[in-house]
Amino acid sequence: MLQRDVGILHPGAMGAAVAAQAVAAGARVWWLPEGRSAASRRRAAERGLRSAADLAELAARCDTVLSVCPPAAALDVAAQVAAAGFEGLYVDANAVSPRHMADLAPLFDGSGATVVDGGITGPPPRTAGTTRLYLSGDARATARVAALFEGTALTAVALDGPVGRASALKLAFAAYNKISYALAAQACALAEGHGVLEDLFDLAAHALPGTPLAAAERLAGAGPKAWRWEPEMREIAQAWADAGLPAAFADAAARTFARWEHHKDDGSVTGARLIRDLRRADGADGDPGT
Structure with a gap:
């Protein structure tokens, strides 16, 4: 060869x-x-x-x-x-x-x-x-x-x-795959605010096993990559808008991932920490996570 x-x-x-x-x-x-x-x-x-x-x-x-x-x-x-x-x-x-x-x-x-x-x-x-x-x-x-x-x-x-078809396929898949992490994290933050986070994990483990909603540790992998996922959401939003589709899902996910950008390449960040970051008004780094 x-x-x-x-x-x-x-x-x-x-x-x-x-x-x-x-x-x-x-x-x-x-x-x-x-x-x-x-x-x-x-x-x-x-x-x-x-x-x-x-x-x-x-x-x-x-x-x-x-x-x-x-x-x-x-x-x-x-x-x-x-x-x-x-x-x-x-x-x-x-x-x-x-x-x-x-x-x-x-x-x-x-x-x-x-x-x-x-x-x-x-x-x-x-x-x-x-x-x-x-x-x-x-x-x-x-x-x-x-x-x-x-x-x-x-x-x-x-x-x-x-040219353009491979990018469209990549973004279509990423939209579903990565926005699911943002949606799961938002759901967890809501549940934690009302004291039912562990109940949510138990429910999801039975109804939606294997998803990011089923356990805090399943969310953790999104933290170190959020700095890359945030601009990717902007690209997805543009692609949806160009296709005449609502772009709000991707815009909201981008704002969610922006709360985690300070965890860039941090393999030690936990799902619990990511959930807490969403509930901080400024999304800034603060007290150490567990």
Whole structure:
């Protein structure tokens, strides 16, 4: 198999895990360590990523660039790659709305690059069958991207149709999956305010087992990721509004997740603490949780 050079921008927890799957499949994966945190450098070293001096070098070396970054940064990252003269496959695998994908694609007009729309569902890929990368756009381009991950823990699924379809599917799934955490937390905060939280958990354990409403510890996983989920809710709100649908669900979820942003990457936060944060008038960090 022909070895390929792939760029990853920028390897957070998800991006690093995606990059690791490409490495496992035989690709040389490059990243930009300049200005990145010690945690990012550690993740890159652990996963065998190679350092590029700057974006111009990465763009020149790589036939494929994967963008896995917070939604608010997606357009800026794409513009930087386009300005660097990249001519290969640019895969935007961020949780952005179809409208933002429509804004992003023209950045590469006349550059020789091909834009592929990507949407990742599931946790950072480590075990086969847990995580999918949906792709849409030019069929030959999506097939080439899918081939990068053949035989790895990341399942690539090419959709028929243009750029924007993968993003729409990703946001539709995220809307149900992630807003359910916000809704469960709000229900728990209401129950706690009236002294019936444990009764709610007991009821949900019987009626809705396995859901975030069934136990406080099921909510805990949302806390460290809320800083990413909040802007994703904004993208969902925009996508719903563009489709003529009410956007209030996503706007409310964004406000809920904003109350938890100070728990970024804090794996020790508890569900009980998240519930209490919702009941604080300012949502600010305060007394230690249990």
